[in-house]
Amino acid sequence: MSQSSETGDSRAAGSSFFDVRMRGFRDRADVDDVLELLSRRVRPLPPETIRLDEAFGRVLAQDIVSDVAVPSFDRAAMDGYALHAEETFGAGSYNPFDFAIIGESLPGWPFSEGVRTGEAVRIMTGAPIPKGADSVLQAEAAEEVAGRLRIREAVSPGRNVGHKGEDIDVGAVILRANRLLRPQDLGVLASIGQGRVAVFRRPTVSIVITGDELLPCGSRPEGFRIVDSNSVMLAALTCRDGALPPSVQMVPDSRATIEAAILEAETDVLLVSGGSSVGQEDHAPRILADHGELAVHGMALRPASPAGVGFLCDRLVFLLPGNPVSCLCAYDFFAGPTIRRLGGRSMDWPYQKRRLPLARKIVSAVGRVDYVRVQIVGEKVEPLATSGASILSSTTRADGFVLVARDNEGCAAGEEVQVFLYDG
């Protein structure tokens, strides 16, 4: 008891926590350092085994080795006639050869006898090649006349035959761990008899929205209250990044309610929107420092400087500014890569990129990364004029964003920059 109480006291009084409320950040963390911290401390979640029809877009947790050959028998690759190729040599338009049709081989319904000299078996794509035959003459190069086959083309041995194991050999590694499963991967897994597959578990996420001025989504803004826009945006972002549908909770701006919401969350990731900055109602950093680890608070990043990152038991906690552009920016910089990593995905940006010249200069400041919303007009990059942290419509009017590196004072007109495109 005494020990744990001491620990609690020492944490609360510890010099590691600097209360920024109404004083401002002493210094701000470098974005790259935060990302380095996250990539060091975040590991994919344990695997789970799921059905193939749920596996599209999931991430393989282990290598897949086939214990069967696909196909497991020689089969026709065309519709036509199975026969012994050597017997067709010399056949041509002016020299047709005739064969006796002794039966047929259909997919799933093999012709069980052998094929001898002068004989052919009608065969459909995918059907087993009967014994004695070594090739398939395609249907269009022959005709059936009074129950006999007349061919006008020679065929070479092995022609139009799909050989046992030609798709997949026994023992072949067909897919590697960490692969984001494609539609066709599911087909290949089905073909080797795997109806289930081990993938990394999807992260669970709680979203806690703070702010007494906020009305829930679906309300009409009225008086001095605005409608919460961060919860639907964050839920969509976590969906994009492979998380399960999150739980969303709106709590009043009091230390007790925010503390309860943070401590009660039992998900892999907790996103706290609002109350992360230097205002007197900004309780979340203190709560995280008291109960867990406030690893970073204050980023050298505009417009998301009041963001924070911490740990609470095994959970990752992201303190996201309430201003919606800052919230989007802080999510995309820190929470997004973390959620993707937990689900076994890449921490890289999920946006397509294009390199294009700037139509106008961008002014930034040395010492911080700038997240600048831009439009692409006539293959040139136009920074948006109206783009404060609270102007969420800047991110809907924009085609994407440009990042100005921390060592840059900005970018000159005409300079080629990398644009991250909001649309896939």
Next chain:
Amino acid sequence: MSQSSETGDSRAAGSSFFDVRMRGFRDRADVDDVLELLSRRVRPLPPETIRLDEAFGRVLAQDIVSDVAVPSFDRAAMDGYALHAEETFGAGSYNPFDFAIIGESLPGWPFSEGVRTGEAVRIMTGAPIPKGADSVLQAEAAEEVAGRLRIREAVSPGRNVGHKGEDIDVGAVILRANRLLRPQDLGVLASIGQGRVAVFRRPTVSIVITGDELLPCGSRPEGFRIVDSNSVMLAALTCRDGALPPSVQMVPDSRATIEAAILEAETDVLLVSGGSSVGQEDHAPRILADHGELAVHGMALRPASPAGVGFLCDRLVFLLPGNPVSCLCAYDFFAGPTIRRLGGRSMDWPYQKRRLPLARKIVSAVGRVDYVRVQIVGEKVEPLATSGASILSSTTRADGFVLVARDNEGCAAGEEVQVFLYDG
């Protein structure tokens, strides 16, 4: 009765249907003509109204005009102190000015009185600017001393104030119809009080898998039977393209069962896998011609030449070859763009593209489009050696594909080609 029977007869005997079974295609349709036909005949489905938290990745069915201003009041853009800017002019580190703190304005909790000369109001980001104040001095530039405010910086009028309507003006068109909704779009919609949104309905899809040789997904291949790989692959592809989860049915290779499955499907789109070619068990084209319209059968496309496209009442029917690579190719060429279009999306390829030089030549034939699986090795494009229509693993080993245009005999080594990348 008699009329309808005549119509049925005339259709069955109609010269428009050429039965290709065991004879081959007379001619094959040009891929571009088929796409042109589809873009002419396929229109987005009617809209439906859904909740914002279900709207990520859906397509807007109408322009969105705001009937509110966001914000609907002037508010603080920083934590700090609301005051009258003119009174701060001349303040500096060596010339601090003092103000009386007469109250505070919090988000959702405005300060209801006015601010007079010599007074300031403590204010948090997002809180309403009280009457009489016109700017916010940020918290870090001031300190509270014995209940009074001491400032060491001047602030200009309007500084750190977010003005009414600065994000969204009344009457502004904030999003246009046909937009694929981004996470931040949902936030903007929430902020103007829209809890629901009209989007194009998602297409419904039935998948009918034919082939007596097929075992259902989850089985182990045995004897002369293989496991159906097309249903899980097609289901994932339709999911990617915005359809609702499809119904899947496996039917035996008989005219009656396939006919029943085709006629009973009541979805917007019907995908029939297998039985589309020139084999005697290939019933689907005949069934479609008898009951609806077999618009195209046989494509100038390798490996998907036995594909077909048709219409049955209001439904779109795609006859996809059973060979899995052909199935993937035919889906991606014809069914995919159709499903995307029905849901209001773009018919363009859903793959990212890169232009890179070929490491080795690709041999094709004039008169058909070739779908060639390739790997990217050291920034060069390597066509895969083993890549028959039945080798689905070629599409998992490949990084993407190259299309050889119908007028080309192939592409030379070193030539720059466009690669469509399977992975996003």
